[in-house]
Amino acid sequence: MDKEFLENRFNINRRHFLGKAALGLGSAALGSLLVPDMFSGTSSQAEKLQAGIRHFAPKAKRIIMLVQNGAPSQLESFDYKPLLHKMHGQDLPESVRDGQRLTGMTSGQSKFPLVGSKFAFRQYGQSGTWVSELFPNIAKITDDICVIKSMHTEAINHDPALTFIQTGAQQGNRPSMGAWMSYGLGSENQNLPAFCVLLSRGKGNGQGVYSKLWSNGFLESIHQGVQFSASEDPILYLNNPDGIDMKNRRKMLDHLEALNAQGYEEFGDPEIHAKIKQYEMAYRMQTAVPEVTDLSKEPDHIIKMYGADCLTPGTYASNCLLARKLSESGVRFVQLYHQGWDQHNNLVGEMPQQAKDVDRASAALVQDLKQRGLLDETLIIWGGEFGRTNYCQGKLTDGNYGRDHHPRCYSIWMAGGGVKGGITHGETDEFGYNIVKDPVHVHDLQATILHLMGLDHEKLTYKYLGRRFRLTDVHGHVVNDIIA
Structure with missing residues (x-):
């Protein structure tokens, strides 16, 4: 399929194609700003x-x-x-x-x-x-x-x-x-x-x-x-227990997320994703809540x-x-x-x-x-x-x-x-x-x-x-x- 055929059949050229592609990328960027986890793969x-x-x-x-x-x-x-x-x-x-x-x-x-x-x-x-x-x-x-x-x-x-x-x-x-x-x-x-x-x-x-x-x-x-x-x-139970630092907490959450992901693959229960998000939110709140x-x-x-x-x-x-x-x-x-x-x-x-x-x-x-x-x-x-x-x-x-x-x-x-x-x-x-x-x-x-x-x-x-x-x-x- 040659260039002349494309330009005549679809009324596009390279400049037009790149312009349209830029609009698509811009829309995706705007979407990610409006909804930060739009492309995270963790939500339906x-x-x-x-x-x-x-x-x-x-x-x-x-x-x-x-x-x-x-x-x-x-x-x-x-x-x-x-x-x-x-x-x-x-x-x-x-x-x-x-x-x-x-x-x-x-x-x-x-x-x-x-x-x-x-x-x-x-x-x-x-x-x-x-x-x-x-x-x-x-x-x-x-x-x-x-x-x-x-x-x-x-x-x-x-x-x-x-x-x-x-x-x-x-x-x-x-x-x-x-x-x-x-x-x-x-x-x-x-x-x-x-x-x-x-x-x-x-x-x-x-x-x-x-x-x-x-x-x-x-x-x-x-x-x-x-x-x-x-x-x-x-917020009760938000802090790490004695002997657990943030590095160990992060490691534990990563392993837990992997196990939950396996559970979701097997059962398809959307509440499993909700639990993953709650664990992650609690982790981030450990820093934000004391300050606020x-x-x-x-x-x-x-x-x-x-x-x-x-x-x-x-x-x-x-x-x-x-x-x-x-x-x-x-x-x-x-x-x-x-x-x-x-x-x-x-x-x-x-x-x-x-x-x-x-x-x-x-x-x-x-x-x-x-x-x-x-x-x-x-x-x-x-x-x-x-x-x-x-x-x-x-x-x-x-x-x-x-x-x-x-x-x-x-x-x-x-x-x-x-x-x-x-x-x-x-x-x-x-x-x-x-x-x-x-x-x-x-x-x-x-x-x-x-x-x-x-x-x-x-x-x-x-x-x-x-x-x-x-x-x-x-x-x-x-x-x-x-x-x-």
């Missing part, structure tokens, strides 16, 4: 194409989710309802409750006395956002946050409600939001996990948190959240911003500062769980302590990211699993009261990552019981979070047991009104 074809490839341009690169476990009362935080003071002690009208199901803790009550908040509210910022006196530091950043007052959920008890907001389903064995992020986007830092979990405990009545909340579900185990502890070893968890090098003005508690491992303040460092180092999804918000009776005594635990550090996290130029690319979400009733649980006394679970409406706030600052979205009725404007379902929130990260919640799917699953199940709409 589908996984390589999935990881790191967004559906559209993202607003945010990373997420820090501040989960207030136990459900803080919206009526003592961000949803000001003066009518409850005027009707204090009067029974909630049946037309407002409209036969809503109750928990076993209040279903036996014959009366539902309305109770106004003991804590004063004021408007702050150019937006005039209403904030309780319990959150003076968050009040100072209202022009940077979006308060959503119209959140609602389907679950009325803690475990299913918390599981629902984390996984999109009330039962277990579903991938958590962070696992979906890891699956959909991969990791920015190959030396740290894509999904990290931090736990803290307040002084109030706590509800348990469980590993199913950061589970990989039916996704590969490499996508599960990595829990950090408050001990000397932030060392808070001793933080300057005095940062310590002052978060509060002295940030130097005590395991506190909410310490976890907020650690979350900033992890996010700054490229961790896709950092999730904090702060327990103690379940105020069924002693709300007046407990909630101020809980608010004090989180108020300063939550605001500091927003301010810290903003001064570093990272807020625009980091999405922060603050809130619980449902709200609290406008009526008192049990008998109403002048000195104290409690509030039961309320899934019909509650408040959260978001900041950075493409969310409009200085706005309030949604509205509840004057009783603070039902939503009257712009409802936001849990699946809507999940769809919006994925959208801000450049992912279409309807396209981020995984086939399991013959069905294509997604975080939002078959529901969810992006809340475009809060997106900048």
Whole structure:
């Protein structure tokens, strides 16, 4: 086949061929930058194409989710309802409750006395956002946050409600939001996990948190959240045992990988590849984790911003500062769980302590990211699993009261990552019981979070047991009104 035939038949010449080849090489190079292990041979074809490839341009690169476990009362935080003071002690009208199901803790009550908040509210910022006196530091950043007052959920008890907001389903064995992020986007830092979990405990009545909340579900185990502890070893069993140095560890891992490769050849189980990747990740983390968890090098003005508690491992303040460092180092999804918000009776005594635990550090996290130029690319979400009733649980006394679970409406706030600052979205009725404007379902929130990260919640799917699953199940709409 001669040169003239090629040029006439395929309309190509040497210059054209080399030009096209250069485009192909350039595409391959770009692919390797977007997905560092694209050509490593350690991942499946589908996984390589999935990881790191967004559906559209993202607003945010990373997420820090501040989960207030136990459900803080919206009526003592961000949803000001003066009518409850005027009707204090009067029974909630049946037309407002409209036969809503109750928990076993209040279903036996014959009366539902309305109770106004003991804590004063004021408007702050150019937006005039209403904030309780319990959150003076968050009040100072209202022009940077979006308060959503119209959140609602389907679950009325803690475990299913918390599981629902984390996984999109009330039962277990579903991938958590962070696992979906890891699956959909991969990791920015190959030396740290894509999904990290931090736990803290307040002084109030706590509800348990469980590993199913950061589970990989039916996704590969490499996508599960990595829990950090408050001990000397932030990640248990990460360090080498006595008598084993890094050279010996590397040699052992190489032999183990060879054995696992043989196992994969024989059984074809993709989880074997996941184990190989986990061993390699742990090896790299031995160097990266001590550095990122060392808070001793933080300057005095940062310590002052978060509060002295940030130097005590395991506190909410310490976890907020650690979350900033992890996010700054490229961790896709950092999730904090702060327990103690379940105020069924002693709300007046407990909630101020809980608010004090989180108020300063939550605001500091927003301010810290903003001064570093990272807020625009980091999405922060603050809130619980449902709200609290406008009526008192049990008998109403002048000195104290409690509030039961309320899934019909509650408040959260978001900041950075493409969310409009200085706005309030949604509205509840004057009783603070039902939503009257712009409802936001849990699946809507999940769809919006994925959208801000450049992912279409309807396209981020995984086939399991013959069905294509997604975080939002078959529901969810992006809340475009809060997106900048």
